[in-house]
Amino acid sequence: xxxxxxxxxxxxxxxxxxxxxxxxxxxxxxxxxxxxxxxxxxxxxxxxxxxxxxxxxxxxxxxxxxxxxxxxxxxxxxxxxxxxxxxxxxxxxxxxxxxxxxxxxxxxxxxxxxxxxxxxxxxxxxxxxxxxxxxxxxxxxxxxxxxxxxxxxxxxxxxxxxxxxxxxxxxxxxxxxxxxxxxxxxxxxxxxxxxxxxxxxxxxxxxxxxxxxxxxxxxxxxxxxxxxxxxxxxxxxxxxxxxxxxxxxxxxx
Numbered sequence: 744x745x746x747x748x749x750x751x752x753x754x755x756x757x758x759x760x761x762x763x764x765x766x767x768x769x770x771x772x773x774x775x776x777x778x779x780x781x782x783x784x785x786x787x788x789x790x791x792x793x794x795x796x797x798x799x800x801x802x803x804x805x806x807x808x809x810x811x812x813x814x815x816x817x818x819x820x821x822x823x824x825x826x827x828x829x830x831x832x833x834x835x836x837x838x839x840x841x842x843x844x845x846x847x848x849x850x851x852x853x854x855x856x857x858x859x860x861x862x863x864x865x866x867x868x869x870x871x872x873x874x875x876x877x878x879x880x881x882x883x884x885x886x887x888x889x890x891x892x893x894x895x896x897x898x899x900x901x902x903x904x905x906x907x908x909x910x911x912x913x914x915x916x917x918x919x920x921x922x923x924x925x926x927x928x929x930x931x932x933x934x935x936x937x938x939x940x941x942x943x944x945x946x947x948x949x950x951x952x953x954x955x956x957x958x959x960x961x962x963x964x965x966x967x968x969x970x971x972x973x974x975x976x977x978x979x980x981x982x983x984x985x986x987x988x989x990x991x992x993x994x995x996x
Contacts, residue, residue, distance in 0.1 A: 748798050750840070751790030751847060755783060758851045764788070768860035776860045783850045790843040797836040804829050884956065886910070886919045890929060890943045891953035895920075897932060898940035909940075928952055 747753070755764050764784040769776025879887065889895050895910045897920060908915045920943065923929040928949030932941045945953055 748795040749791050750794040751787030751843070754790070754844070754847055755787050755851065758848075759854065767854075772863065774860070774863060776854070776857055779850060779854045779857065783847065783854060786843055786847045786850060790840065790847055793836055793840045793843060797833065797840060800829060800832055800836065804833075879952075882916070882919050883922055885913070886915045887923060887928060887945075887949065887953055888956065889913055889915060890923075891945055891950070895943045896940045897943060923949070 752764060755761060755767075759767065761767055764770075764787050767776075767780040767783065770780040770784065771777060878884075886895070889910045893911050895908065895915065897906060897908050897917065899906055906917045908917055908920060920929060924931050927946055930944045930946055932943070
């Protein structure tokens with residue numbers, strides 16, 4: 744399309760030396776620069792749109808006027824006039840273009856008066872809190888104690904084609920081991936290496952949990968240090984003294 748259709752974008756480039764309006768420093772940030780840059784971008788886009796419509800309408804009228812100037816319209820009927828409503832449309836578009844250009848120029852002036860844009864600091868993500876160490880189910884707690892205190896081996900049975908756990912005679916299920924691995928308490932194992940067996944080990948978190956399980960609780964410690972009350976012998980009944988008179992005194996009476 745002939746004509747200058749990017750009037751708004753060219754104005755921004757000429758005044759602020761940015762190829763795209765969206766490249767203005769501070770654009771789309773919650774700052775004063777961002778607010779002004781957003782207004783500049785919006786106004787420039789509107790100005791480009793009005794200019795595009797104006798150029799298209801002017802090109803159409805130019806064809807009609809050239810046809811008239813060449814005398815090629817002598818056989819064409821004239822019903823609504825040569826220009827029809829185009830003249831009024833051009834007047835309205837030119838007025839709107841002037842308003843947008845003035846607004847854009849004023850916004851660019853405001854942007855130039857602002858100090859150099861300094862990007863705001865990136866927000867600091869909140870510190871992740873460690874999940875509360877809740878009590879493990881009984882089977883998982885027993886398995887964790889065994890892994891921490893003895894050798895627990897998981898292997899793949901060639902005969903049965905399934906995983907088995909050897910824990911010194913204790914009954915530990917593979918599902919229990921997998922649950923501890925899922926909670927990050929036991930190190931993961933590779934299934935393809937289980938033909939010869941794999942000794943399970945605790946992760947740092949699992950070691951911490953195991954040591955906490957080994958420490959006596961305050962209640963149990965108090966129970967062990969509380970003195971045991973020994974049973975006491977029943978108190979002897981108080982002696983009752985009864986005065987008994989001699990036989991001689993009774994016979995005299």
